[in-house]
Amino acid sequence: MRILTLLLIIPFLLAGCGSSDSESAKHDDSDMMIYTSIYPLQYFAERIGGDKVSVQSIVPPGSDGHTFEPTTKELIEVAEADLLIYNGAGFEGFIEKAKESLKEQEVKFINSSAGIEPAGDGEKSENEEHDQKEHHEDHGTEDPHVWLDPLLAIGVSEMIKDAMVEEQPELESEFEKNFDQLKKDLLSLHESFQKVVDEAEGNTFIVAHSAYGRWEKRYGLEQVSVSGISPSHEPSQKEVQELIDFARSNHISHILLERNISSNITEMIGEEINAEILYLSNLESLTQQQLDQGEDYLSVMHTNIETLRKALN
Ligand SMILES: [Zn+2]
Structure with a gap:
């Protein structure tokens, strides 16, 4: 019921705001607009993008990232973004629904843990209702909290950097420089740990x-x-x-x-x-x-x- 409502409402609301010329409009905007699902990805994206990007996290302060669901209004805001960076590995309960709801939009979905290890493919039949517990059990022992390992966080950050470079190649050297600094900090965090x-x-x-x-x-x-x-x-x-x-x-x-x-x-x-x-x-x-x-x-x-x-x- 909820999914159906989203699917009906979003194209309708977006039709009125001129999103069809967003392709040209997008690159006139000076700032790349990024949504991340959770805070650590926001931090990595902000470090890499510096003042050239504006980054917001979908899961709000103090929330449990497994079960949080954005509202329709929040998803409509996400539709304006250039990138939606998520953790993947079966962590976000809302990501498949968001993809479906936003499939007509320009926003690119980036699975930031995809390069880290062969992911459990997480495929399910579309009608299958499942709660988070079941979902996690499907992934066996793979723990989706990849950002808590500083060395894996380097791989995640590299995925984010690559996606940002693809979006704005003219800023590549700046993104690379910021990424190198972040990588140093993460290595030193690992050493302290x-x-x-x-x-x-x-x-x-x-x-x-x-x-x-x-x-x-x-x-x-x-x-x-x-x-x-x-x-x-x-x-x-x-x-x-x-x-x-x-x-x-x-x-x-x-x-x-x-x-x-x-x-x-x-x-x-x-x-x-x-x-x-x-x-x-x-x-x-x-x-x-x-x-x-x-x-x-x-x-x-x-x-x-x-x-x-x-x-x-
Ligand atoms: Zn957790």
Whole structure:
């Protein structure tokens, strides 16, 4: 019902605003207009584009990136963009619908994780209704939170840079220069991360939702999550008891919560085992408070590393 409404409304609303001459109009605009699905992609695009691009994220501050759905009005705004950069790997619940709704528009969809590893193809029959949990299970152990690995983030940024160069080839040298600087920052972030892991006593942490599979793969850490990969999944009483037993027998003294996802069960487990509560950011969105304080991808990742330093020692 909702999809049908979108399909009917969007072409109608756009017909009136002269989008047919957008091909010539597009390049007269000085700024390339980019929408990203989530915050980290916005950060990478802003670093690469500098003052030559205007970038906005679709998932708003403080939201859970898995289940967020843009409204029709928001999708109509996206239709004005040159690029829509998304994470892919089955992360965004709304992306297929957005593609369908915007297929008559000029906006180019860029799957920024496509170059990183062979993606699960994510194909489904069109009529199939599925929730995020099912969707993620289709992707097996592939964790879609690729931006949390600084080295994979370099590959993601390179995809974004290439798409921007294709859009505005005359700015190639500027985009390349900015990308090189970003790459240096991401490499240095990786080195800090590796150092903390090398010096840590333990490697296991308990966290609300399992966004950190990429840290397991890259740094040999082990996340034990309360809700699994989809934040909306509630664990059974038995699973909760197993987590409590696990924490006790492994002398876990910290519990990691996430500010964009409330998890009463995780807090309850923390109280039960008398653990100190710390916060990790999965960066699916920044909170309004983080934005107000001028935090960005790099500063939040450094805070995450410091949080791990506490939680693993
Ligand atoms: Zn997540």
